Amino acid sequence: MRNVKGALSIAGTDPSGGAGIQADLKTFQELEVYGMSVITSVVAQNTLGVKGIRHLEASFIKEQLESVTNDMPVHAVKTGMIANSEMIEAIAEHLRPLTLPLCVDPVMIAQSGDALVDHKALQAMRDELLPLATIVTPNIPEAAALTGRSLESEEDRYDAAKRIVHDFGSSSVVIKGGHLDGEATDLFYDGDTFKTFTSPRFDTLHTHGTGCTYAAAITAELAKGKSLNEAVSVAKTFISAAIEHTLEIGHGQGPTNHWAYQNTKRKGEYV
Ligand SMILES: Nc1ncnc2c1ncn2[C@@H]1O[C@H](COP(=O)(O)OP(=O)(O)OP(=O)(O)O)[C@@H](O)[C@H]1O
Numbered sequence: 001m002r003n004v005k006g007a008l009s010i011a012g013t014d015p016s017g018g019a020g021i022q023a024d025l026k027t028f029q030e031l032e033v034y035g036m037s038v039i040t041s042v043v044a045q046n047t048l049g050v051k052g053i054r055h056l057e058a059s060f061i062k063e064q065l066e067s068v069t070n071d072m073p074v075h076a077v078k079t080g081m082i083a084n085s086e087m088i089e090a091i092a093e094h095l096r097p098l099t100l101p102l103c104v105d106p107v108m109i110a111q112s113g114d115a116l117v118d119h120k121a122l123q124a125m126r127d128e129l130l131p132l133a134t135i136v137t138p139n140i141p142e143a144a145a146l147t148g149r150s151l152e153s154e155e156d157r158y159d160a161a162k163r164i165v166h167d168f169g170s171s172s173v174v175i176k177g178g179h180l181d182g183e184a185t186d187l188f189y190d191g192d193t194f195k196t197f198t199s200p201r202f203d204t205l206h207t208h209g210t211g212c213t214y215a216a217a218i219t220a221e222l223a224k225g226k227s228l229n230e231a232v233s234v235a236k237t238f239i240s241a242a243i244e245h246t247l248e249i250g251h252g253q254g255p256t257n258h259w260a261y262q263n264t265k266r267k268g269e270y271v
């Protein structure tokens with residue numbers, strides 16, 4: 001067998017292609033990692049919002065997981081939208097013995113404001129998935145929900161990062177700065193050292209799926225065996241290019257540009 005690196009996304013769908021499984025697979029492909037997917041929920045959504053959700057049974061999610069991991073080369077795993085505690089428990093049970101690099105994107109609310117997971121899922125995420133995570137990627141409201149405290153100041157963000165690693169058992173965390181004012185600064189902590197990753201803030205409405213895309217890029221780099229620091233650094237460059245070179249499609253908050261990173265690399269500058 002050839003030495004192909006593979007990444008698996010376990011998440012919900014976005015038929016409009018900007019977030020969820022679809023964003024993850026595009027990102028894996030752009031970063032030259034073989035992409036695979038296990039679907040948790042089918043979501044009728046687009047750039048204007050969520051119209052409906054159908055959840056798959058936990059046992060069927062397990063069947064999908066077995067189909068992929070018993071056959072294919074999975075070198076890293078990403079989780080996204082996991083709507084309820086039954087699903088989380090089934091996924092954690094399957095992933096625990098595999099001991100693969102795991103990026104947990106604790107998706108809770110779509111950017112449109114629609115809730116994507118139920119209340120008990122938050123507790124299950126803390127108890128079952130975070131202890132398995134190599135990195136967890138909350139935005140500021142998600143970090144607040146996980147720690148049960150609001151994050152008003154820079155100090156609050158540092159404290160939340162410490163809690164997520166030391167109390168909940170994730171090996172590292174990056175608290176994303178998309179919801180801050182000013183520069184888009186993400187705070188990374190690996191239990192030892194803090195590091196910030198910063199880009200200019202681009203003035204755009206088109207940020208549907210930024211969180212999914214960023215976490216997928218981290219996962220792709222982990223699948224290649226890169227260090228956490230390198231993986232977050234590549235992901236930050238990838239998402240910044242995808243936000244800057246907006247596609248301007250859809251009638252609401254449009255998707256990011258998953259081609260932009262490779263285009264920029266190939267051509268030296270984006271055209
Ligand atoms: N307008 C922007 N300009 C530059 N970078 C941004 C902007 N908005 C978000 N980012 C960056 O995009 C990445 C994703 O962060 P964000 O906080 O938006 O995640 P999220 O809220 O989970 O995303 P989603 O929009 O999918 O809910 C982070 O690196 C963040 O700093």
Ligand SMILES: Cc1ncc(COP(=O)(O)O)c(N)n1
Pocket residue numbers: 011012013014019020021043045080081107109110111112207208209210211212
């Ligand atoms: C299936 C799924 N997973 C995650 C998101 C979050 O992405 P965003 O907050 O950018 O809408 C989403 N909209 N849909």
